[in-house]
Amino acid sequence: MNGTLNNMVGMICNVLYMQLNNCGTSCNLLKCWKWDITQLITRQLQMQAKYAVLILNRPITQNQEFITSLWNNALVRVTVDGGTNRWDKFLKELPDSEQNTIKLPDLITGDFDSISQDILQKYTKSCKVVHTPDQNYTDFSKALMELQKHCDQQELEIEDVVTICQSSGRLDQILGNIQTLFLAKEKTLLRPNTRLYIMTDDAVSWLLCPGHHIISIPEPTRLHKRAWCSLVPIGATCTNMTTSGLKWNLDDEPLRFGELVSTSNTFDGSEKVTVKCSNTVLWSMRVPSLTDAHYVRSESNPNP
Numbered sequence: 562m563n564g565t566l567n568n569m570v571g572m573i574c575n576v577l578y579m580q581l582n583n584c585g586t587s588c589n590l591l592k593c594w595k596w597d598i599t600q601l602i603t604r605q606l607q608m609q610a611k612y613a614v615l616i617l618n619r620p621i622t623q624n625q626e627f628i629t630s631l632w633n634n635a636l637v638r639v640t641v642d643g644g645t646n647r648w649d650k651f652l653k654e655l656p657d658s659e660q661n662t663i664k665l666p667d668l669i670t671g672d673f674d675s676i677s678q679d680i681l682q683k684y685t686k687s688c689k690v691v692h693t694p695d696q697n698y699t700d701f702s703k704a705l706m707e708l709q710k711h712c713d714q715q716e717l718e719i720e721d722v723v724t725i726c727q728s729s730g731r732l733d734q735i736l737g738n739i740q741t742l743f744l745a746k747e748k749t750l751l752r753p754n755t756r757l758y759i760m761t762d763d764a765v766s767w768l769l770c771p772g773h774h775i776i777s778i779p780e781p782t783r784l785h786k787r788a789w790c791s792l793v794p795i796g797a798t799c800t801n802m803t804t805s806g807l808k809w810n811l812d813d814e815p816l817r818f819g820e821l822v823s824t825s826n827t828f829d830g831s832e833k834v835t836v837k838c839s840n841t842v843l844w845s846m847r848v849p850s851l852t853d854a855h856y857v858r859s860e861s862n863p864n865p
């Protein structure tokens with residue numbers, strides 16, 4: 562009896578889920594997500610987007626104009642521990658005339674084992690500083706918790722969180738950052754519908770949960786000769802994956818370390834990639850315009 566009741570409740574929940582999330586395409590039975598990062602990488606569109614930007618402790622290597630525009634157009638700006646030193650260095654390398662057009666961080670967090678005392682003092686005067694000493698979570702994870710608190714206090718609704726963090730130096734930290742992507746979902750560090758991205762030099766990564774995903778491929782990515790993308794089953798086998806829009810597609814196949822992991826994949830020229838997956842996987846793709854010196858300018862003025 563209990564089993565039947567549970568099944569019925571499950572069916573009703575699924576129907577509600579479908580109605581809430583049906584994206585009007587082929588995904589009638591699975592939760593469907595549409596991903597389009599164009600707003601986040603195009604200066605004019607950034608002004609309409611509701612996002613937060615987080616700077617972690619790695620060199621900031623993207624195009625200066627891109628980073629300053631992403632920063633100034635954000636609803637919330639956060640630097641995390643040693644990320645504050647990196648931000649200060651980035652600012653000092655800007656032309657003098659630009660330095661005072663850059664907004665201050667809204668929030669500085671961390672256990673403060675990496676930020677220099679000078680920088681901490683400099684920003685404490687004008688920014689909200691939150692010390693997060695807990696040694697069971699990384700400063701990135703704790704920064705997301707503080708970001709959500711800040712948004713709740715200020716009644717700010719953010720749809721996307723863009724984390725700037727080059728993948729270099731320490732493999733454990735890189736894996737720790739992926740763990741934070743999982744924690745953000747599983748422990749709801751952020752609101753369930755908030756999208757969380759990690760932006761490395763010229764690539765963007767995020768988690769695809771079990772379900773159906775439609776990923777818009779930005780034009781600079783599609784047109785790039787050495788475009789790449791990857792689908793990596795982190796932590797657990799993805800027992801079934803089906804894709805379209807890739808050079809090497811999967812057809813209801815398992816992805817597992819020791820068997821098949823889709824690295825160095827690329828696109829077939831389609832505007833969208835679709836992914837149907839039974840388990841969470843890490844999606845990454847090259848976005849060459851993040852480091853391209855001309856992209857942001859040519860976006861705002863087609864005839865520079």
Ligand SMILES: Nc1ncnc2c1ncn2[C@@H]1O[C@H](COP(=O)(O)OP(=O)(O)OP(=O)(O)O)[C@@H](O)[C@H]1O
Pocket residue numbers: 617618619641642643644671672674675676698699700701702726727728729730731734735737738
């Ligand atoms: N080598 C690295 N590769 C990738 N991410 C990094 C690396 N170093 C630091 N980070 C990220 O920057 C965040 C802030 O770094 P922080 O300045 O606190 O350095 P840390 O003390 O080594 O990091 P944590 O305190 O989180 O262990 C970290 O939580 C992590 O997410």
Ligand SMILES: Cc1ncc(C[n+]2csc(CCO)c2C)c(N)n1
Pocket residue numbers: 672695696697698699700
């Ligand atoms: C099982 C286990 N492994 C490692 C750490 C250490 N650690 C993990 S996150 C973090 C914070 C760094 O700012 C530290 C020190 C722990 N606590 N528990």
